Amino acid sequence: MAESDIDLILARVLGASEEPSIQQLALYIPNKDKNGKQIKNYDRWVQAAEGILARIGGGATALPPADGTWLNPENGDIVQEKTKIIYTYVYPEKFEENIGLLREFLHRFGRETNQGEVVIEFDGRFYRIRKYDVQ
Numbered sequence: 001m002a003e004s005d006i007d008l009i010l011a012r013v014l015g016a017s018e019e020p021s022i023q024q025l026a027l028y029i030p031n032k033d034k035n036g037k038q039i040k041n042y043d044r045w046v047q048a049a050e051g052i053l054a055r056i057g058g059g060a061t062a063l064p065p066a067d068g069t070w071l072n073p074e075n076g077d078i079v080q081e082k083t084k085i086i087y088t089y090v091y092p093e094k095f096e097e098n099i100g101l102l103r104e105f106l107h108r109f110g111r112e113t114n115q116g117e118v119v120i121e122f123d124g125r126f127y128r129i130r131k132y133d134v135q
Helices: 003-014 042-057 092-112
Strands: 024-030 066-071 078-089 118-122 125-129
Touching (some): 024 042, 024 066, 024 092
Antiparallel strands (some): 024 078, 024 118, 118 125
């Protein structure tokens, strides 16, 4: 049985109204900058990320902060941080419509919070942004 047949059967059995979303988009939002300083207005950044992902997938889930580490390549220091992982399952057309908004957020977050890199995970692939668009 093909995967699409299984999806249709499961959707009927569960009473689902749409085809399943299969691509996950996750943002990793650390609470510190590249030098280990706390990010000001951290909750505002998390809420902004949640809002963008809601536009892309119809909703978003933010996991409790995870213990994270990041190696600063400039000085070799390891930054200990708390990182919120915020994810959604995308509607492809909504992802295309909002890709510019997502890029603007990621680059602004990197620039304004002094990040060494900003990362996202999409469809099992991990993307690192190290150079940010100028304002």
